[in-house]
Amino acid sequence: MSKGQLIAISELNLIPSSYLEGLFNDVLTGHAAPGFRLFATVNPGSFEGREALSPALKSRCTQVRLGALSQQALEGLIQRMSGMPEGLPQWLSGHFHQLANALDEQNSPVQLALDDLFGTANYLARQSPEQCPEQWQRAFQQYLSLSFRALATPLPKLQDTTTALEQRHNEEQHRLHVESMANSVPGLPAPITVKFGNTAHSDEREITVTPMSLIRRCLPRFKARS
Numbered sequence: 001m002s003k004g005q006l007i008a009i010s011e012l013n014l015i016p017s018s019y020l021e022g023l024f025n026d027v028l029t030g031h032a033a034p035g036f037r038l039f040a041t042v043n044p045g046s047f048e049g050r051e052a053l054s055p056a057l058k059s060r061c062t063q064v065r066l067g068a069l070s071q072q073a074l075e076g077l078i079q080r081m082s083g084m085p086e087g088l089p090q091w092l093s094g095h096f097h098q099l100a101n102a103l104d105e106q107n108s109p110v111q112l113a114l115d116d117l118f119g120t121a122n123y124l125a126r127q128s129p130e131q132c133p134e135q136w137q138r139a140f141q142q143y144l145s146l147s148f149r150a151l152a153t154p155l156p157k158l159q160d161t162t163t164a165l166e167q168r169h170n171e172e173q174h175r176l177h178v179e180s181m182a183n184s185v186p187g188l189p190a191p192i193t194v195k196f197g198n199t200a201h202s203d204e205r206e207i208t209v210t211p212m213s214l215i216r217r218c219l220p221r222f223k224a225r226s
Contacts, residue, residue, distance in 0.1 A: 006037050007037070011042065017057055087133075092121055099155065110146060182207055
């Protein structure tokens with residue numbers, strides 16, 4: 001901090017918030033040289049071994065929430081890999097996206113990361129270098145067997161969930177849009193977090209919206225109170 005350097009911390013919430021608060025108070029209190037920045041990444045508190053950051057820690061940080069990658073984005077990443085059989089990027093992106101969403105919705109302690117995507121793609125390409133969805137399916141379930149065992153309910157056929165996945169993606173884009181608009185209000189005392197809930201409401205630090213609803217219901221009330 002005294003040298004004006006950048007500090008990057010990965011998986012910050014693997015450390016208990018009670019310890020982090022004391023550490024931040026000791027380290028970050030005082031003069032910082034020009035150029036000093038602290039960047040940290042966190043995963044949801046529902047992930048195994050993580051915990052949600054305390055309100056005290058959140059108030060000291062500018063939060064940038066990154067949504068899950070879309071199926072189209074996953075397909076583009078696989079297409080850039082070498083040695084991918086024709087049709088595999090589209091097939092794998094759909095099935096991987098479906099499995100990742102199911103684990104997230106079920107609050108499973110097992111969650112998928114990009115390393116899992118790349119590892120699965122390479123494994124499927126080795127097992128079946130020709131276009132063969134049946135072999136891809138068997139290899140997919142074999143490589144990610146732990147993730148499949150962690151599912152509370154089996155996955156439906158992919159075509160049956162396409163509409164639901166598209167709706168979830170649209171709702172997440174809507175949430176990010178509301179969050180961006182909320183944080184564009186001048187003079188905010190702290191960053192605003194937007195989340196989905198059954199009832200829409202807002203306070204100084206959080207806006208809750210019902211899916212696919214109400215910038216116009218929630219945001220004006222927040223502006224009036226800020």
